[in-house]
Amino acid sequence: MGEGLLQIQLHVNGNPHDIDVEPDAPLLWVIRDELKLTGTKFGCGIGACGACTVHLNGKATRSCMLPVAAAANAQITTIEGIGAIEGIGAQGLTAVQAAWIKHQVPQCGYCQSGMIMAISALLADNATPTEDELGAAITNICRCGTYTRIRAAVASLAAGAARGGA
Amino acid sequence: MISRRKILIGGAAATGLIVGYSLWPSGRREHANRLAAQPGERFLAYWIKIADDDTVTVLIPHCDMGTGTFTALSQLAAEELDADWSNMRAETAPPDPLFANGALVEGFALAHEGLTRESVPAFLQGTVLAAGNRLARLMDIQVSGGSSAVSYTGVYGIRVAAAAAREMLIAAAAERLKAPRNAFHTQSSRVIHTPSGQGFRFGELAAAASRFSPSSRPNLKPKSQYTLVGKAIARIDIPTKVNGATRYGIDVDVPGMQFAAIRISPVFGGQLLSVREAAVAGNPGIKKVVKLDDAVVVVADRFWRAQRAVDALQPVFGDAGIARVSSASIRERQLEALNAKTRKPVVAAGTEAGAGAEPGAGATPETRAAECTYHVPYLAHAAMEPVNATALYRTDGTLEVWAGSQDGLGSRAFCAKAAKIPLDKVTFHLLPSGGAFGRRLPGLWNFLTYAVQTAKALPGIPVKLIFTREQDMRHDYYRPSVTSRFSAKLNSDGTPGSWANHYTTTDDANAGAHIVYDVPNQSYDAVKVTTPVPTGPWRSVEFSWHGFFVESFIDELAHLANRDPFEYRRALLQHKPRHLATLELAAAKAGWGGPLAPGRARGIAMVECFGTIAVHVAEVEIAAGALRVHRITSAVDCGLVVNPDGFKAQIEGAIVFGLSAALHGEITIADGAVENRNFPDYPLVRLANCPAIDVHIRESDAPVGGGGEPGTPAVAPAVTNAIFAATGIRIRELPIAKHALA
Numbered sequence: 001m002g003e004g005l006l007q008i009q010l011h012v013n014g015n016p017h018d019i020d021v022e023p024d025a026p027l028l029w030v031i032r033d034e035l036k037l038t039g040t041k042f043g044c045g046i047g048a049c050g051a052c053t054v055h056l057n058g059k060a061t062r063s064c065m066l067p068v069a070a071a072a073n074a075q076i077t078t079i080e081g082i083g084a085i086e087g088i089g090a091q092g093l094t095a096v097q098a099a100w101i102k103h104q105v106p107q108c109g110y111c112q113s114g115m116i117m118a119i120s121a122l123l124a125d126n127a128t129p130t131e132d133e134l135g136a137a138i139t140n141i142c143r144c145g146t147y148t149r150i151r152a153a154v155a156s157l158a159a160g161a162a163r164g165g166a
Numbered sequence: 167m168i169s170r171r172k173i174l175i176g177g178a179a180a181t182g183l184i185v186g187y188s189l190w191p192s193g194r195r196e197h198a199n200r201l202a203a204q205p206g207e208r209f210l211a212y213w214i215k216i217a218d219d220d221t222v223t224v225l226i227p228h229c230d231m232g233t234g235t236f237t238a239l240s241q242l243a244a245e246e247l248d249a250d251w252s253n254m255r256a257e258t259a260p261p262d263p264l265f266a267n268g269a270l271v272e273g274f275a276l277a278h279e280g281l282t283r284e285s286v287p288a289f290l291q292g293t294v295l296a297a298g299n300r301l302a303r304l305m306d307i308q309v310s311g312g313s314s315a316v317s318y319t320g321v322y323g324i325r326v327a328a329a330a331a332r333e334m335l336i337a338a339a340a341e342r343l344k345a346p347r348n349a350f351h352t353q354s355s356r357v358i359h360t361p362s363g364q365g366f367r368f369g370e371l372a373a374a375a376s377r378f379s380p381s382s383r384p385n386l387k388p389k390s391q392y393t394l395v396g397k398a399i400a401r402i403d404i405p406t407k408v409n410g411a412t413r414y415g416i417d418v419d420v421p422g423m424q425f426a427a428i429r430i431s432p433v434f435g436g437q438l439l440s441v442r443e444a445a446v447a448g449n450p451g452i453k454k455v456v457k458l459d460d461a462v463v464v465v466a467d468r469f470w471r472a473q474r475a476v477d478a479l480q481p482v483f484g485d486a487g488i489a490r491v492s493s494a495s496i497r498e499r500q501l502e503a504l505n506a507k508t509r510k511p512v513v514a515a516g517t518e519a520g521a522g523a524e525p526g527a528g529a530t531p532e533t534r535a536a537e538c539t540y541h542v543p544y545l546a547h548a549a550m551e552p553v554n555a556t557a558l559y560r561t562d563g564t565l566e567v568w569a570g571s572q573d574g575l576g577s578r579a580f581c582a583k584a585a586k587i588p589l590d591k592v593t594f595h596l597l598p599s600g601g602a603f604g605r606r607l608p609g610l611w612n613f614l615t616y617a618v619q620t621a622k623a624l625p626g627i628p629v630k631l632i633f634t635r636e637q638d639m640r641h642d643y644y645r646p647s648v649t650s651r652f653s654a655k656l657n658s659d660g661t662p663g664s665w666a667n668h669y670t671t672t673d674d675a676n677a678g679a680h681i682v683y684d685v686p687n688q689s690y691d692a693v694k695v696t697t698p699v700p701t702g703p704w705r706s707v708e709f710s711w712h713g714f715f716v717e718s719f720i721d722e723l724a725h726l727a728n729r730d731p732f733e734y735r736r737a738l739l740q741h742k743p744r745h746l747a748t749l750e751l752a753a754a755k756a757g758w759g760g761p762l763a764p765g766r767a768r769g770i771a772m773v774e775c776f777g778t779i780a781v782h783v784a785e786v787e788i789a790a791g792a793l794r795v796h797r798i799t800s801a802v803d804c805g806l807v808v809n810p811d812g813f814k815a816q817i818e819g820a821i822v823f824g825l826s827a828a829l830h831g832e833i834t835i836a837d838g839a840v841e842n843r844n845f846p847d848y849p850l851v852r853l854a855n856c857p858a859i860d861v862h863i864r865e866s867d868a869p870v871g872g873g874g875e876p877g878t879p880a881v882a883p884a885v886t887n888a889i890f891a892a893t894g895i896r897i898r899e900l901p902i903a904k905h906a907l908a
Contacts, residue, residue, distance in 0.1 A: 004450060005450065022450075025468070025470050026470055029468065029469050029470045032417075033425070033468055033469060034468075036419060037410075038410070038413065038416075038417035038419075039409070039410015039411065040410070041414075041416075041550070041551070041600070042416065042552065042632070043550050043551075043552075043635065044635040044844050044845050045634055045635055045636075045844075046635070046844055046845075046846075048844060048845040048846055049550070049635075049845055051550055078410065079409060079410035080409065080410045080411075083409055091405075093408070093409070097408040097409060100404070100408045101400070101404055101405060101408060104400060104401055104404060104811055104812075104815060105404075105408075106232070106403075106404050106407040106408065107232035107233065107234070107601075107815060107816075107819055108230075108231055108232025108549075108550065108551070108598075108599065108600050108601040108602075109232060109403070109404070109406075109407030109408075109412055109598075109600070110232075110414060110549075110550040110551045110600025110601060111550045111600075112407055112408060113410045116408060132854075134853060135852070135853040135854030135855075135856075136854060138852075138853050139852055139853070139854070140852070140853075141550065141845060141850050141852060142550070143548060143549055143550045143601050143603075143823070143850065144232050144550075144601060144819045144822075144823075145818060145819035145820070145821065145822025145823055145826075145851070145856070146815075146818075146819065147822060147851070147852070147853050147856035148818055148856065148858065148859045149815070149818070150853065151853070151856075
């Protein structure tokens, strides 16, 4: 173990990983460069854009500013794991991912991992958000401007939840 | 523009295609097969290969940057081939001259007979200059820009190649049955002998078909027989964009790879003077500090270690003699240049740009005149994926580079030059881009330069260089800051009797300044104002500024003439039926003139660019000085639409892009450097302030127009015209956020 490094155990997508790392290394880069899970993206490095959003114990968390040590005892879910963990469809897609395909949401797609993680966490708390609630809760940036399709996809999920008696 | 339109109309006629391309000598096909065909598949014609199992693969000579071109171009190919959609695949074409985007360039080159530097679209100019104006070299590029993927590559390249491949498949079937070729038709990936009904799968025929030569003038399907083109087929790139599987440039993983962080001189062109190397000595994982002319790079085993080290170095840079350059000084120089060009300066020293559309004191209706000055700031591209590149310079003198770029082949040549090695020593891997918007076009490749320079300093070690958001924002090639002045005189009926426009430019005169309205006595004058701020194409290029200027000024004239802005434009488009119909469609869909909730108002604007006409109607509300854009209703005529849903998505996105710029977009310069650092001081539209957007496509017989850019320019003037309608406040300088609205 090098100078200033700690052994930290991370639980990512249900799997434990032991890594030697500075405790203040950003979780984002540990996920991407140590664990090679590159679906979680670097956008701003200051928690301003949401491209790096993962779930920490089910809660949407921007990983680019979170010291890895702060995630040591948490269940971390990334975009690669959300389908396997929550997936219900034939292709292991969550309802949110399936709605993203149905509404043809992504363009470049770079922000969509974080967007899907943020929206999934919101819908777990509030299955039928109003447009205002959605806008207040989701501040992720999509530079391609897919917001109107995101709204339509969320509205269809909310309508499904309402029909399902949720 | 006019000549481009004229030729395209000829070229897009349903059956006779005027633009062919040279035949493929058999040697080239063998080269293509060696480069990009797997066992069991082979090329038939440019970009089209067919496998034994009937799979048709289209090699796309463009970067996937989110515009849906892989799907649209595959649709065009499947349509001409009569291939079953389930058999279609798309791959990124290797950056090899063989797959160079000749069709794109031919489209532009033919449009501008007697190609000169001035007539080359701005997004291609870097390449043209690099190539010393040699058209032959111009053919060796693979540019994704100019909204050209479908309208040029698709229409003149891939569509023709697919039709030629279909004829080759028929030739192979005819040979097999010893029957005349005209006794065959194609359907669902099969060639069928019409009289007998006997059929062959494409896969059965492909090997024999590949021995025929592709025709440069194959028969093309008439539009009336299209079954795939015009359908909203689901995009093929989306499934891997919802599960994190798409690998962008930033996601490349090469064995033994190290990570690099860079600090570039904040002042453009400032020399690196010193670094505190002792500050990082002994830090874990640090491999090397690479000192470049105007930057310092730290290479480490992890990105965050490199990033922290480059901060700790506290590099000191020179000021390149431009420490006094600021946004204000640049605008002052622009005004001086315009004043020198304008016979009677209309802006007094010390006043804001924009003296206002005021009828002169005591003016009679016949002499009503307007003089207005407008200004737009620098803008950053701010794509979500910060620019990055991975490079490996081997000890044997070869170079391998992985990156997202809007020109794979050009990038390869650029990297060879940067490394000072021959082109054949360089391999370039073109990867999907997390947005581009012009940032990855030729001439804007500082990330490639720095990556190659870093790799050369560490032979044998692959290095991934990532710009932080701050470096990406402060070392972009910005949408230029431009000042533009108009004067017009109104006829007694209120219509413009003259139109004079003087504007600043960073390079050449812009065709985009020219208006489509029926106005006599037009004059244009561009004055060049150079600054040390690097500039480059930004989604919709010159239309992003001239669209705002022209559509603001015409709106001012409408109000000066006491006319409804929609009716005023209508009256000036009587000889432009396509524009008129698009304008009327937008107005009808937006309920123009209809009742509005209290505090709300509408504004309209129209911009034609890249062969597409876009009209936006913005519905805004100003309450207690706060602006809310509720809705953008858009009508768009791009001629033939290949994939309506993909096209709509591009217009929606382009509207949001234009709205971010209109509301908040401003890169400011102080002390010779960009002041903005990250998203908090370069705000972009988010879900909470994104309006509802309704896009209405108007199909016409016009040639296929561009999709990626044309939605952007008319947004800002539609919103500022609506603000004027609501408040009487005329915004002549963007962004809107700089102005008090109460």
